[in-house]
Amino acid sequence: MPPTFCDFSTFKGLVTIYATVPTGLEFTAVDEIKQKIQPEACEIGQGKVYFQTAVSRLCDIHQLRSVDRLFLVIKKFLDYKYDDDHDKAIVDLKALPNDLPWDEVVKFWQENLKHCKVLIKTRKNTSGVPVPSSNGISSLPDASCTDIRYRATASRVGKQQSVTSPDAELYFGGALQDITQWKVDLSNYNLEIVITLGVDFVLVGLALTLESLHRRNITHFGYTTLRASIAYNMLRMCKILPGDVVVDPMCGTGVIPIEGQDEWINCFYFAGDKSDDAVKKSAANVAALNGETVRSCVEVLQWNVKKLPWRSASIDVCVTDLPFGCCINTMANSITLDWSENCSATIHLYGATVTSWINNGKEQLFLSSKSKIDGSKAIRGGIPLVFPNFGPWEHGPQHGFARISWWKIIEQPTKMSNGDVTTVLQLTDDDKTRNMWNHQFLLTYKVTLGENNLTTKLEVTNTGSEQFDFTVLLHTYFRVSDINSCKVSGFLGCNYSDKVEGTDNVSETTKEIVVDRNIDRVYRLAGQPDGHLISTPETKLMLTKINLPDTVLWNPWTEKAAAMSDFDDLGYLNMVCVEPGYVSQRKILCAGETLTCSQNITVL
Ligand SMILES: O=P(O)(O)OC[C@H]1O[C@@H](O)[C@H](O)[C@@H](O)[C@@H]1O
Structure with missing residues (x-):
């Protein structure tokens, strides 16, 4: 900082202001300051920009958008030597406020109060009334205010100084009170004096903002909301x-x-x-x-x-700030089927889970933003594959092991002559699966993407020499814009067991079900032969199925969604699971036999 920036002379003349700026972005801040304030001089420090300008620009200064907080330089004591003797250094600190122009500082502070209103409201509203700030500092005294409640805040750059920031706050702040008779108020202050203890300087400043200017516009925050x-x-x-x-x-x-x-x-x-x-x-x-x-x-x-x-x-x-702290799918663990620029499907090798189906630029499947996608837990959303057991299982995890196993690609994505794109994945028994379920099997899963449809076909083959039995289900999470306006059909007259009510063999009397609570039902012989229509005002999807006689209808609703660590608390409003399965009875497969089952979802 050049010596010309050292003195605060009179509020009618030039003053030196410094602004705190997100580190690394000082140059863009200088750019804005030069464009909007046209300062006499401007200089960059780490995380700070100093500039010299006329007091008349105070209103514009408060409108700067690249900076966080603003301060007036009251005095920068250059070549300052801290006495090695702590007591003597304290005496020197106490002497610092003596010759500073506190009456002029008060005049400047009063002038600045006019503009503080601008800074604590974040935007112009219709009536011109300031919008209260988030930390509650909503009503500053007006410009004629003489009720000064102050605090001194100090910071130290480096550790070589023989005095600490609390020393400065106590002794400089105390001496200041002796001179000015201002009231000290550490929490409800309206005037803040800042003291920076540099290695070879002491800077005394007046805070022009009582809260950071970056607090604007945003009312709904996320964990990583950018300043x-x-x-x-x-x-x-x-x-x-x-x-x-x-x-x-x-x-x-x-x-x-x-x-x-x-x-x-x-x-x-x-x-x-x-x-x-x-x-x-x-x-x-x-x-x-x-x-x-x-x-x-x-x-x-x-x-x-x-x-x-x-x-x-x-x-x-x-322009974007890249997300951090969340797990991003690596390409190595997933494959994408591209039908066109805005029509694609993604399949994760963990569980052979279809995690995304974009039709005409619109995602059709629900995937929880809290879902693990790193192989540590079943993927919460998309189309997890349930095998060899639906629901709680005495030999292993709920819904079996297929959805928590790594599958192999045996056919890379291929474009067929009709334009459809397919891929094939496989899972076979290994020590881990045999420890839970001592059978030899081969699962072959073919995913086919068409212009307006997605087909997932599973073949279960008994590769052993003894028969086995199992249940199987395609746990499809449909994305809906608003569950309240979603209807699901294809259940009328079907018998179902209701896990929420604890009832069985109830006959469905509703043609179009509106999901408006926690629903967890297994419908027998449902969606046959016409399929299930999942309709919202924007989208109509037709789900048809082969060799999957049952359909599970599930939505966890408020409490159960909140209880699941990998489910967005409000995610239940944007999903419904319509899950074709072979679940109300166990399917028996003799040695060498194969069951082929599939679902097809078409955008109507
Ligand atoms: O939490 P998970 O194991 O993925 O299961 C989700 C739901 O899956 C459904 O298919 C079941 O009918 C529900 O009972 C279950 O809660």
């Missing part, structure tokens, strides 16, 4: 031009597009994410903006970043 100031700096780096189409393909709670539309107004923003929770929160954050003066130009969509529904060259700017 608005970081989002702004990232966007600034993109050099967005009027008319640009800006996409954040992994938008989380939507911070980047929302921040973008505030500054680069003549652009269109798309916020997309794979997770239900993220999409809902982004939509809620955008909806909160729409309640204010400006109508947002952010569209929120759900998509899989591996299959973005965009034509080449249709996007001008793509």
Whole structure:
């Protein structure tokens, strides 16, 4: 910092302001400051930007978006020597406030209060009333306020100084009170003096913001919600031009597009994410903006970043912060069937679980965002494969071992002459499976993707010399936009056992079932011959099946969803399981015999 930045002279003249900035983004912040404030001078420190400007720019300074907090430099004591003797160093600290222009600081503070209102509300609302800040500092005194409640906050850079930050807070802060007679209030303060103990300097400043400016726009937070100031700096780096189409393909709670539309107004923003929770929160954050003066130009969509529904060259700017802390499918463990750019299916080798089916750019299967996809637990969603036992099992885990075994690809994805794409996977017995279920078997699973349909076909072959019996089921999780508007048909007149009610042999009297509670039923001879229609106002799916006489209908609803560690708490609102199976009786296979069974799902 050059010596010209050292003194706060008079609030009518030039002042030195410093802003804290997310480290690494100081250069973009300087860019914004130069563009919007046109300072006399500007300099970068680590995580800070200093600039010299006229007091008249205070209002604009508070509107900066790349910075977190703002401070006035009251005085920077250069070439400061801390006495090696702690007691003497304390005496020096106490003397520091003596010659500082506290009356002028108060005038500046009062001037600044006018603008604090701007900083604690995050956006303009219709009536101009400040929106309360998240930490409750919502009503600052007006500019004529003389009721000063202050605190001194110190920080030390390095450890070579003979005094500590608590020393500075206590002794500098105490001496300041002796001079000014201000009231000390450590928690409900309205004036904050900051002291930075550098290795060879002491900087005394006045906080101009009582909370960080990055707290804006977002009302629905996620675990990793980005700071608005970081989002702004990232966007600034993109050099967005009027008319640009800006996409954040992994938008989380939507911070980047929302921040973008505030500054680069003549652009269109798309916020997309794979997770239900993220999409809902982004939509809620955008909806909160729409309640204010400006109508947002952010569209929120759900998509899989591996299959973005965009034509080449249709996007001008793509900006995102990569997700962290979540497990990302490695390509090595999954295979993708591509029918076209916006029609694909993904099969994970763990459990041969179909984890995604995108038809016409829209995901049709539900996959919990909390699902493990690392082979440590059955995948929660998609189409897990249940074999050799449906439900609790005395010899092994619930729903058997097929869904928690690693399968082998025996036929890589292949395009057929009719355009359909197929792949084949296999699982055979090994020591682990024989320890639970001492039989020899071969499972061959063929997944076929068509333009508007997905078929999963399983062959169970008894490769041993003795017969065995089993149950089998394709545990299909359908994604629905809103369970309340979803109807499932194909059960009328079928007998079912109800695991929630504890009843059996009940006859279904409803033609179209609306799932509005925890449902867990095994329907016998259901969906035959016409199949099951799973319909929502947006999508109609027809599920037909071969050699899978039963159908399980399941939705865990509120409490059971919350009790599952791998299930999104609100995920039950976006899914229904319609599971074709051979489960109400055990299927017997003699040595050498094969059962072939399948489901076909068609988008109508
Ligand atoms: O939690 P899991 O083992 O994947 O099972 C989920 C559900 O799967 C369904 O098929 C069963 O009918 C339910 O009873 C069960 O709760």
